[in-house]
Each structure stands twice: as C-alpha cells, then as structure tokens.
Amino acid sequence: MKIRINKAPLFLFSAVITLMLLSCGQDKASSSEMHSEAELSGHTVSTTAGNYYDNKYSAREDITMFRVNTEADGIQAVRQGLADVHVTDEVTFTPELRRQLGIRLAFKGEEAFDVAFAVRKGDDQLREQMDRFIAQLKADGTLDAILSHWLEDTPAPGPVKGGEPGAPTPLRCITGVSMAPICYIGEGGEWMGMDADILKRFAAWSGRTFDMKFQDLGSAMIALSTGQCDVVCACLYITDERKKSVDFTQPYYLCRAGYFVVDKESTSQTGFAERLKMNLVTESRWKLITDGLWETVKITVLAILLGTLLGAGVCAMLRSRRKWVNKTVELYGAFIQGIPTLVLLLVMFYVILASAGLSGTVVAIITFALCFAWSSGSIFSSAISSVPKGQTEAGLSLGFTPFRTFTGIVFPQAIQKALPLYAGECVSLLKSTSIVGYIAIMDLTRASDLIRSRTFDAMIPLLVITIAYFVLAWLIRLLLNLFLKK
Amino acid sequence: MISIRHLSKTFHNPDGSVVTVLKDVNCDIEKGEVISIIGPSGTGKSTLLRALNMLEPPTSGEIWVDSENIMARGYKLDKMRRKMGMVFQSFNLFEHMTVLENITYAPVRLLNKTLQEASAEGMELLKKVGLAQKADVYPESLSGGQKQRVAIARALSMHPDVILFDEPTSALDPTMVGEVLSVIRQLAKDGLTMLIVTHEMRFARDVSTRIFFMNEGIIYEDGTPEQIFEHPQRSATKAFVNRIQKLVYEINDDSFDYLQIQTGLNRFCIKYNIPEKADGAYSIIKEMLFEHLSDIRPLTLRITHADLSGETALDFMVEGLTESPLPHNDAVQAIRSQVKSIIEEPTTRGFRIKIILK
Numbered sequence: 001m002k003i004r005i006n007k008a009p010l011f012l013f014s015a016v017i018t019l020m021l022l023s024c025g026q027d028k029a030s031s032s033e034m035h036s037e038a039e040l041s042g043h044t045v046s047t048t049a050g051n052y053y054d055n056k057y058s059a060r061e062d063i064t065m066f067r068v069n070t071e072a073d074g075i076q077a078v079r080q081g082l083a084d085v086h087v088t089d090e091v092t093f094t095p096e097l098r099r100q101l102g103i104r105l106a107f108k109g110e111e112a113f114d115v116a117f118a119v120r121k122g123d124d125q126l127r128e129q130m131d132r133f134i135a136q137l138k139a140d141g142t143l144d145a146i147l148s149h150w151l152e153d154t155p156a157p158g159p160v161k162g163g164e165p166g167a168p169t170p171l172r173c174i175t176g177v178s179m180a181p182i183c184y185i186g187e188g189g190e191w192m193g194m195d196a197d198i199l200k201r202f203a204a205w206s207g208r209t210f211d212m213k214f215q216d217l218g219s220a221m222i223a224l225s226t227g228q229c230d231v232v233c234a235c236l237y238i239t240d241e242r243k244k245s246v247d248f249t250q251p252y253y254l255c256r257a258g259y260f261v262v263d264k265e266s267t268s269q270t271g272f273a274e275r276l277k278m279n280l281v282t283e284s285r286w287k288l289i290t291d292g293l294w295e296t297v298k299i300t301v302l303a304i305l306l307g308t309l310l311g312a313g314v315c316a317m318l319r320s321r322r323k324w325v326n327k328t329v330e331l332y333g334a335f336i337q338g339i340p341t342l343v344l345l346l347v348m349f350y351v352i353l354a355s356a357g358l359s360g361t362v363v364a365i366i367t368f369a370l371c372f373a374w375s376s377g378s379i380f381s382s383a384i385s386s387v388p389k390g391q392t393e394a395g396l397s398l399g400f401t402p403f404r405t406f407t408g409i410v411f412p413q414a415i416q417k418a419l420p421l422y423a424g425e426c427v428s429l430l431k432s433t434s435i436v437g438y439i440a441i442m443d444l445t446r447a448s449d450l451i452r453s454r455t456f457d458a459m460i461p462l463l464v465i466t467i468a469y470f471v472l473a474w475l476i477r478l479l480l481n482l483f484l485k486k
Numbered sequence: 487m488i489s490i491r492h493l494s495k496t497f498h499n500p501d502g503s504v505v506t507v508l509k510d511v512n513c514d515i516e517k518g519e520v521i522s523i524i525g526p527s528g529t530g531k532s533t534l535l536r537a538l539n540m541l542e543p544p545t546s547g548e549i550w551v552d553s554e555n556i557m558a559r560g561y562k563l564d565k566m567r568r569k570m571g572m573v574f575q576s577f578n579l580f581e582h583m584t585v586l587e588n589i590t591y592a593p594v595r596l597l598n599k600t601l602q603e604a605s606a607e608g609m610e611l612l613k614k615v616g617l618a619q620k621a622d623v624y625p626e627s628l629s630g631g632q633k634q635r636v637a638i639a640r641a642l643s644m645h646p647d648v649i650l651f652d653e654p655t656s657a658l659d660p661t662m663v664g665e666v667l668s669v670i671r672q673l674a675k676d677g678l679t680m681l682i683v684t685h686e687m688r689f690a691r692d693v694s695t696r697i698f699f700m701n702e703g704i705i706y707e708d709g710t711p712e713q714i715f716e717h718p719q720r721s722a723t724k725a726f727v728n729r730i731q732k733l734v735y736e737i738n739d740d741s742f743d744y745l746q747i748q749t750g751l752n753r754f755c756i757k758y759n760i761p762e763k764a765d766g767a768y769s770i771i772k773e774m775l776f777e778h779l780s781d782i783r784p785l786t787l788r789i790t791h792a793d794l795s796g797e798t799a800l801d802f803m804v805e806g807l808t809e810s811p812l813p814h815n816d817a818v819q820a821i822r823s824q825v826k827s828i829i830e831e832p833t834t835r836g837f838r839i840k841i842i843l844k
Contacts, residue, residue, distance in 0.1 A: 390578035393541050394637075398592040398644060399568030408595070413582050 013470055020463055034085060034106045034261065046074045046083035050218065052113070052237055053087045053257065069216070071179055072452045075101055078262055089235050090258030091151060091194075094181055101456050102263050109257025113237040117199070118246040120224050126231075129164060130249040133202050136162065143252060146201075150181040150194040165207030173199050173210070174224070174440065176217030176234030178453045183212075183233060185450060187283045189291075195233040198252060213440040214450065219346070221246065223440070226354045279460035285451050289461075292447030293468055295361065299443065300430045300472075302365045307372025307429070314377025319384065329377075336374045342435045344371070349439040360439040368429055375425045383418035384410060416484065423480045427473045434469075444468055487647070487679070488515040488538070493547035494703075495533055507533045508544070509703035515681070517647070520674045522690035523683045524714075525700035526726060531683040532575075534700070535650045538681070539563075539570050568596055571641030571649040575657050577633040579625040585612070585636050586621040589643045597644065604643070611639040615669050631662030635669055642673075649673070651682040660756040667693075687727065687793040688759065691715050699723045715794055731758055733789040737775070740783070747771060751789060758791045763798055763843055770821060770841060774802060778818060782811050798843045805836035812839055 034040065041062040047053040049067035057063045066083040068074045074086040079102065090108055098104055119127045137143035137160065145157035175183040175195060186192035191200070191212045203210040215223065220232045224246060235255060238248045280286045317329035336344070348367045349360065358366075387410050395405030437446035448461035455461075495508040507530040515521060523531045536542035538549065540556060540563050549556050556566050580588050589611060590604035599607075612618045615635035625633055634654055641649050651670065655663045667689050674680065674693045684690055690697060690711070697714040699707040707714060707723045718724040733754045735747055748768055755764035771787065779785065779802060788801040804811060810830040812818060821841070822828055829840040 388576075388578070390574060390576050391580065393572075394574065394578035394580070394640075396541060396564075397539060397567055397570075397572035397574075398640070399564050399596050400592070401564045404595075408591075409580055413580075416582060 017463065017466070020459060020466075034259065036107055037110060037259075040085070040259075043084040044082070046077045046086045047088060048074065051088075052239060057087075070449065070453055071177070072449075072456045072458065075103060075260070075456045076458050078103065078260065084261065086260045087257055088260070089182075090256045091181060091235065091253075092179060092258065093260060094151065097180065097456075098260070098263070103260045104263035106259045106261045109259065111257065113255050114251035115235050115253040115255045116238050116248040116251045117195075118221070118224060118232040118236055118242070118248055119230065120227065121245065121247050123230070123247065127247050127249055129206060130202060130231075132164070133160075133205055134198075134250045134252050136160070137198070137201075137252070143198075146197050147194055147253060150197065160201050160205050163205045163207065167207075169208055170211045171199065171203040171206070171208040171231065172229040173212045173231045173233060174215050174220040174229045175212060176215065176220045176232060176236075178214045178450050180454065182235045183214075184454060185214075185288065189284075189287065194253070195235065199231060199233060214442075214446075215440040216438070219438055219440070222350050226350050228350070228354065275457055275460050279451055279455050279457055280464070283454075285454070288442070288447040288450055289444070289464060289468070292442055292444040292465075295436075295442055296430070296433055296444040297472065299361060299364050299368065299433050299436060299441070300426075300476075303368035303372055303429060303433075304426055306365060306369035308376050310369055310373030311376030311380060314373050315380040315384070318377060318381040333374045333378065336371055341367070341371055341432050342438060345435060345439060360436070360441045363439065364433070364436045364441055368433065371432075372425065372429055376422060379418050379421045379425065380414065383414040383421075386417055387413045419480060419484050423477050426476045426480065430472055430476060431469065487517045487552065489513075489548075489550040490538075491548040491550075493534070493537060493549065494545050495530070495537055495542065496545045506703060508537065511547070511703075511705055513698065513705055513708065515648075515679070517679055518677055519696055520678075520680045520694050521682070521696045521698060522694040522711075523681065523698045523700055524685070524687070524690055524726070525698075525706070529700045530703050531700050532652050535572075535652050535681060535683055538650060539567050539572060541572075568644050569647045571644060571646035573634070573637050573641050573649060573651045573654050575653040577625075577630070577637045577657070579633055579636055579640070581625055584622050584624055585617065585628070588625070588636060589640050592640070593643050608639070608643060611642050612636075614642075614672075615639050616665075629662060630658045631665045634658065634662075634666045638666075638669055638673075648679040648681065651680060651684070653683050653685070655684070655686060660753070664759070686759075687715075688796070691794065699726065701726075727794055729793065731791045731793065735787045736784065737787060738784040744772075744775070747787070754789060754791070758793070760791065760796070760798060766824065767798070767800060767843055770824070770843075771800060773817075773821065774800075774839075774841075778812055779804075800841045800843070802839045802841075803833070803836060804838075807837040808832060810837060810839065 034043070040057075044064040044066050045053075045057055046066035046068055047057075048071065049069065054065065054067060058065055066077055068077055071086075071088055071092055074083070074088065077083040078086045085106060086103075087109075090105070093101070093103065093105075117130060119130070134143070137146070140161070142157050142160060145154070148154045149156045178184050179193075180186075181193050183191065183193040183195040196212060199212070200210050213229070217232075217234055220229070220234070223229045224232050232246070235253070236242070236248070237255065238251060242248070280289070314329055314332070317325050320326060345364065345367045349363045353363050353366070391409055391413065392405055395409040396402065400408065433443060434445040436443050437449065442450070444465050448465045451461040452458055490511055490513050493508055493511040494506065497505045497507060499505065511530075511534060523534065525531055533542055537544045544557065547557075551566055551570070554561070554566075556563065580591065583591060586605060586608050589608035590601060593599045593604040593607070594601055609618060609621060612621055615638055617632060617635055617639070620628065620632065620636075625636065628636065638654075654670065655666050658666065663686070667686065670680070670682065671693050682690070682694070694711050697709060697711055698705045699714055699718075701722050707718065707720055713719075714723065715727050718727055731754075733750055735750075751768055751771070752764050755761050755767070767789070775787075782804055784805075786801075786803040788803065789798075790801065791798045812830060824844070826842040826844050829842070831838055831840070
C-alpha cells in the first residue's frame with residue numbers, strides 16, 4: 001500500500017502563514033490625548049476581564065469596555081486601535097518596556113490600593129507566619145530594597161536574616177499574571193519579579209521549598225480554595241469582595257492604576273529578524289517552546305495510548321449482547337459528548353481528582369483519555385460491524401476458533417476501515433490539548449502565552465506554535481499511515 | 487461418516503413470530519458420496535448445510551461426525567470444521583489478502599505448514615481451478631466466477647474430508663456459472679465427498695451419486711438421480727423436477743418494442759445453459775411475427791424451457807381463433823425442417839402454435 005500525502009493542506013497552510021506575516025506590524029491605532037480619569041468618557045477602555053477596573057467601569061454607560069485575557073492582549077488592542085486606553089497596575093510596564101512597546105503612561109489613577117498575597121480562608125497559621133515575615137522585611141528595609149530592585153533596577157538586597165525553619169514541605173504558589181516586574185519566567189526558566197522574589201525569600205525563611213505555577217486568576221483562586229495551592233499572587237489588590245473568599249496577608253506594596261495609550265512619538269519599529277530574536281533567543285525563550293512542545297507531545301501520546309486501551313473496553317461494551325452493558329456505555333458516551341472538554345478538564349482537576357494529589361499533566365492525560373476512549377471505541381465498534389458477517393463465517397468454516405477468526409480476519413479489515421477516522425480523532429485530540437493551560441500545565445499554547453506576556457508580540461509566538469501544531473498533526477497522520485502499511 | 491438424527495431448527499424473529507425451517511431431518515452420509523440437495527426455496531436446504539458445521543446451531547436433534555456427537559457440550563467445533571470445508575454463495579474471500587494468501591492462511595496457521603509448503607500447494611490448487619496467474623491479485627479485481635473458484639481452492643487447502651457447497655452459483659452472472667460447475671464436476675470425479683445445495687437441475691443429475699429433495703422442513707424424498715428425476719415417488723417431487731421455466735411477451739400492436747424480445751431471449755438462454763439455441767430461436771420468432779403472423783394482433787409469445795428434459799419451445803397463442811392462422815406455404819415448410827416439431831392445436835380460449843426447437 002502506498003502512502004499518499006495530500007498536498008492541498010500544505011498550500012493552504014502556507015497561505016495562512018503568508019497572511020499572518022503580511023499583517024504583522026500594521027498598527028492602526030489613533031492615539032488620543034487624555035490627562036485624567038474624567039476624560040475617559042466616550043472612549044473605549046481595555047482591561048483584563050474581571051479585575052478591579054473592569055468592575056469599576058462596567059457600570060458607566062459612557063465608557064465602552066474591551067475585556068482581554070492578558071495584559072499583552074490589552075496592549076495589542078490599544079496598538080491596533082481596538083481600544084483607546086489600557087488600564088492596569090502602574091507597575092506592569094516599566095519605562096524600558098513602554099519604550100519597546102511604543103506606549104506611554106497617559107496619567108495615573110487617583111485611587112491607591114494595598115497589594116498583598118492571598119491565602120486560603122482560615123489558613124491562619126500560614127497567614128500569620130507571612131505577616132511576621134513581611135513585618136520583618138518592612139522593619140529592616142529589605143522590602144523597599146526588593147521593590148526598587150524590580151521597579152528601578154537597583155542592586156538586589158542580600159538574603160533575609162533569621163527565619164522560622166519548619167517542615168520542608170513545598171510552598172505551592174500560583175501567580176495570576178506572568179509579567180515583569182511582578183512575576184515572570186526569566187533567564188534560565190527561573191521565576192522572577194517582585195512577587196516571586198518575596199515568596200521565594202519567604203519559602204527560604206520558613207525552611208520550605210518553592211514551587212510556582214502560572215494560571216489565570218480565576219482558576220488560581222479556585223485552586224487556592226480547593227487546597228491545590230497555598231498562596232496566590234498577582235499584584236493582588238485587597239478588596240472587600242475578595243476578602244469574602246480568601247484571606248490577605250499584610251500589604252507589601254501600595255499600587256496605583258496606570259492608564260496607557262499609544263506613544264505617537266515612539267519610533268520603535270523592530271525588524272522581523274530582531275523580533276524573532278526577541279521572542280525566541282532572548283532569555284532562551286525557545287526553551288519555553290521546546291518544553292511546551294514536549295509537554296503537549298507527552299499528553300497527546302499518553303492520552304492516545306491510554307484512550308485507545310480504554311476504547312477497546314468501550315468497543316467491547318458497545319458490542320456486548322447484554323442490553324444493560326450497551327446502555328451503560330452509551331450513557332457514558334452521552335456524558336462525554338455532552339460536556340465541553342474544557343469543562344470536563346476543570347471538573348476533573350478541581351472536583352473529582354482534586355484530593356487525589358495527581359499532577360495537572362496526569363489529570364489532563366486521564367481526562368483526554370476518557371474522551372478519546374469514547375470516540376476511538378465507537379469508531380472501532382462501527383468499523384467491526386461494517387466487516388461482513390461472511391468473513392467471520394469463512395474463518396470459522398476453515399477451522400479457526402471464534403477468537404482467532406476475530407483477531408486474524410475481522411480485526412485487520414476493521415482497522416483498515418477505522419484508521420482514517422482514528423487518525424482524525426488523534427489530530428483533534430492534539431488540538432484540544434491546547435486548553436490544558438487552564439490547569440497550569442505549561443504546554444505549547446501556554447508557552448506562547450508566556451512569551452507573549454513578556455514580549456507583547458502576538459505574531460511570532462503564535463506563528464511558531466501554529467507551525468509546531470501543524471507539523472505534529474502531520475506527523476501523527478504519517479505515523480498512523482506507516483502503521484497501516486504494516 | 488455423518489449421521490443426522492431428528493434435527494430441527496426454529497428461528498425466533500425480532501417481531502415475535504416463530505418459523506420452523508427444519509422439522510425432523512434424518513440421514514446418513516457415507517464417504518465418497520456426492521449429494522445434491524434440491525427443493526423449492528425456503529425449505530431449509532441452506533439451513534441444513536449451515537447446521538451441519540454448526541454455523542447455525544440447530545434447535546434440537548443430533549449430528550454425529552466420525553462417531554462423535556458434535557452438538558455435545560464442550561465439543562471442539564474448530565477441530566471438526568477443519569475436516570469439513572465450506573463454499574459460500576457470496577464467496578466470502580478475505581478481501582485484505584491476495585488470492586494466494588487466502589489459500590495459504592489457514593494451512594500455515596492450523597496445519598503447521600511452512601509458508602513455502604503452503605504456497606507451493608496453494609499454487610497447485612490455483613492451477614487446478616485455472617487461476618494460477620491471479621495468485622498475487624486482491625479478490626476485489628476478480629469476477630464472481632473467479633472468486634468462487636478461489637473460494638473452492640481455499641476450502642481444498644485444508645484437505646477436508648467433505649466440502650459443503652451452499653448455492654455456489656446463485657450469486658453469479660449466468661455467463662460464469664459454467665466455469666464454477668466444471669470445477670465442482672472435476673472434484674466429484676476425484677472422489678471428494680460433497681454436499682451441494684443447488685438450483686442447477688441438470689448439473690445435480692449429472693454429478694451426484696444421490697439426491698435429497700427437501701420440502702416442508704424434511705428430506706421429502708431421497709434417492710439416486712435416476713430415482714428422483716426419472717421416477718419420483720411423491721407428487722411434490724414430480725412437480726418440482728418437471729417444472730418449466732417461462733418467458734412471456736404480450737404483443738398487442740406494432741408499437742411493441744421487439745428488441746426487448748432479443749435481449750430477453752439471450753438472457754433466458756444463458757441462464758438455463760442453452761446459449762446455442764438463442765440465435766435460431768430469435769430468427770424463427772422474427773419470421774413468425776413479421777411474415778406468417780404479421781396481421782395477427784394481439785398475440786402472446788411464450789418461451790419455455792424444461793430444466794430436466796432440456797426441451798425448449800416457442801408458443802404463439804392467439805385468442806378467439808378456432809383454426810390455425812399459419813399459412814401452409816413453402817416458407818413455413820422451411821421452418822418445419824429447422825425445428826423438432828410444430829404442433830398446431832386449439833385451446834380453451836383460442837389457438838396455439840407450439841414450435842419445439844432442436
């Protein structure tokens with residue numbers, strides 16, 4: 001059997017890539033002059049969905065909200081003219097970063113907010129310990145030195161003195177932002193930024209190991225309440241509403257809002273090669289991509305293997321002569337098909353397997369395997385049904401046992417019929433793994449998010465992972481075709 | 487070799503109805519016998535064959551093969567089936583294997599032959615059925631007749647003691663029946679024990695040592711071909727073996743499409759294995775309709791063929807006439823010399839001219 005590779009998708013794919021390249025760097029923004037919060041009326045304001053500013057301006061009818069998922073998307077929105085101004089914490093963009101991005105601070109907000117870490121409600125032991133730590137930092141001036149190190153690039157202070165060594169359990173932290181200078185992955189894959197710095201020092205001070213993950217703030221808060229992490233940071237403002245669901249430590253910083261607009265005078269036009277370098281080479285960011293790629297491949301391959309194994313069970317149950325067995329497995333199928341994979345993943349991670357102590361990767365593999373079990377099982381079941389009954393009878397009449405007739409004669413023919421559909425399901429599984437970032441897994445998609453949040457360049461990271469996904473999908477089909485040939 | 491006692495088979499349909507296909511079948515089959523099983527459709531011929539190798543487990547009764555009760559609990563059916571080959575109406579070749587692989591697959595796995603041995607033997611079998619040059623093609627590229635010959639070779643590859651043929655030519659185009667029947671004829675000459683369910687009466691008469699006529703779920707009459715075909719004892723048997731195949735055209739006026747007679751006649755002659763009669767019959771029909779009976783309309787043309795006697799006749803029937811419409815001239819005399827006989831006779835509703843072909 002000859003392996004044919006359809007070239008049409010390749011052409012289409014190159015067309016898409018070309019289009020992406022052509023459209024890059026075409027900023028359409030029209031900068032608006034604003035000097036205070038009073039002048040926001042009539043403008044479109046972009047901000048991260050669900051944060052304090054979102055709540056603050058949502059009620060205003062004269063302001064249009066443009067809600068984004070990450071600060072990087074917000075800056076992109078402002079540069080493309082989708083929003084007039086992006087509001088976020090002033091610390092988010094250092095002067096250096098503003099120059100790079102071609103934005104400027106139009107004005108500061110009038111209110112000031114206390115910033116603190118969130119711990120689980122009722123976890124007084126940890127909160128009090130952190131309070132003692134922050135009080136010590138404040139008292140000996142280390143806190144100011146840490147803040148100015150990250151905000152103004154002064155030298156880093158020395159290690160914190162003293163300590164309250166306890167059991168060497170990991171301090172499990174989740175950050176709701178991945179962004180300098182608050183909390184980000186820097187050179188060598190190390191967590192950096194002021195929040196990360198303080199938490200690392202606290203971990204060392206209390207004799208614990210440090211563990212940090214990145215997740216969107218909403219999921220981070222859920223993880224906190226279900227006990228899957230101990231501390232959430234994200235330059236968190238202490239608000240009454242948040243106090244209802246979490247406890248806050250002592251504030252360690254006073255933050256104001258920053259209103260950012262496009263800087264018309266900015267001449268920062270970076271060339272393509274330079275952008276490639278910035279997105280992939282600087283701080284070894286390619287390593288995020290390769291790590292993410294490995295994670296995606298790992299989840300996809302293991303979920304396919306486990307899912308196919310379970311699929312054999314589903315197939316057997318679908319073909320069982322017992323009615324109740326059919327009904328049970330059909331109910332399972334209806335359940336799997338009726339729920340979005342993302343929702344199932346979140347339910348598995350935060351509810352069903354929350355107390356099992358499994359890593360996110362394992363939960364993801366199990367979840368995708370459960371979905372894949374149904375699709376592969378039903379594909380194989382209908383493929384087996386499509387092999388004529390006469391083939392079985394011919395095998396039996398030659399003297400094969402029913403089992404050997406199935407494995408030697410019926411199954412090979414069913415495989416031939418099922419494989420194209422099966423390959424399609426494998427590719428669609430690969431694509432659906434792009435949601436695992438929701439449970440703090442650093443897969444390929446999340447890697448591009450992380451780079452984007454550092455470089456604020458949407459195109460290059462997306463371009464790279466687009467190619468990566470395409471090549472992976474192509475490899476899956478190629479491998480399965482090779483398998484069919486055998 | 488095989489004994490069947492009080493065998494019955496009842497089907498329970500999904501709609502709740504119950505059909506008893508086999509009521510009470512009893513028979514003994516000896517080594518070397520070639521038994522054709524004939525009878526009207528729906529009388530359980532195929533079911534009996536499929537019950538014999540337990541593809542269709544019987545409802546009750548006993549089947550003894552080489553003095554072992556194969557319906558006993560725990561009996562190793564696969565061992566028994568190796569000695570009892572089967573050829574199906576729908577061929578059932580393994581579509582994912584080449585012709586030769588189809589034939590070597592079972593001997594390699596079940597008779598512990600090496601692939602070389604099985605392939606050499608497989609090529610011999612393919613030569614025997616005339617398909618050696620097709621060894622490496624896939625079944626999908628074969629004609630129906632070729633597929634069935636491969637299926638026969640596959641059954642032979644296990645060196646069975648007996649082969650069951652389940653209507654081996656019923657799914658074939660009429661032009662391909664002959665090639666399959668001649669392969670089976672050869673096997674009969676070689677002395678292989680066979681049970682053949684068939685509708686080919688002349689074939690059954692020529693090739694068999696014994697005939698089972700099945701009717702009403704039992705073996706209604708059992709005997710040598712001569713007993714069953716020449717001297718049937720029971721009336722149902724007599725009616726069945728003497729039945730006549732018919733092809734009828736009502737010709738009301740000259741808007742009738744005469745071409746359909748030609749194509750219909752050709753198909754009819756091929757189907758009943760008398761292709762040599764087609765051309766002669768058509769020229770006589772043409773001459774009768776357009777010359778001697780050109781102003782007689784409406785009339786009915788009936789083409790008949792008796793399976794067993796091999797007699798083929800053309801009937802021209804006209805209603806309301808009491809005398810023969812056929813003129814007595816030289817042209818009609820010329821026809822008379824080409825055929826076996828022309829019978830002119832009045833019927834209850836009119837007049838019939840019957841021409842019996844040579």
